[in-house]
Amino acid sequence: MRRMMFRIVLPPAALVLLAACANGYDDTAATDVVRDDAGGDGAADADGASDGETAGDTDSPAPDVPDDGADGDDAAEEGGMEDAAVDEAAAEDVVDVDPVTMCPPPGGLDCTTPGPGTGEGDECFDGVTCYMDEVQAAVRGVISDHPEWFDTSTGCEVVIVDAAVYRQAVVDRLNARGDVCGYADINSVEEVVVRTNTTYSENFDILASTGCARYGGAIYTSTCAPAWL
Incomplete structure (x- = not known):
């Protein structure tokens, strides 16, 4: 096939x-x-x-916010508050010093001008003593200079002369220093008054009721402003 x-x-x-x-x-x-x-x-x-959206966001200008001066006002206000705080702090640093608290008081030495004070309770107070050391030194000096004026057999320096003699001797030693003024207290034979000028004066008890001369830390009794002697 x-x-x-x-x-x-x-x-x-x-x-x-x-x-x-x-x-x-x-x-x-x-x-x-x-x-x-x-x-x-x-x-x-x-x-x-x-x-497109991104380009639109990028190309579109930010809306203008009207400047009402608030930021400037806030800054000015804050600056004003800071200045006020500085002024207040500076004011706190300026201390109004009471002449009575100054030792010695301003004005220099003046022992001749009579003190304008009264020496009464409304002008006298228990303050901080300025003249304690001077009075203690004056009492010890009198004891050292005149041992015959004291009896030490009882354990203290008992004043055996007239109290006014002893007190005047203390006043004389105070005045001999040249930096303070000493006075005999006209109200008490046991006390002396010490000052620098008429701003204030201090009172000291230099004779105990037992007759012992006093020169310890408790002899200061008061401050009077203005000075009264």
């Missing part, structure tokens, strides 16, 4: 189709391409929108 051979001539498009079928056609590739195109277009659209 003779085989008959036929020759079929196909157009080029048909050959391409046959080749695709021979290799196996995958429709997902075309779908993917479409999806990629759609996705690409979508992404481009999204990016474009995003870029």
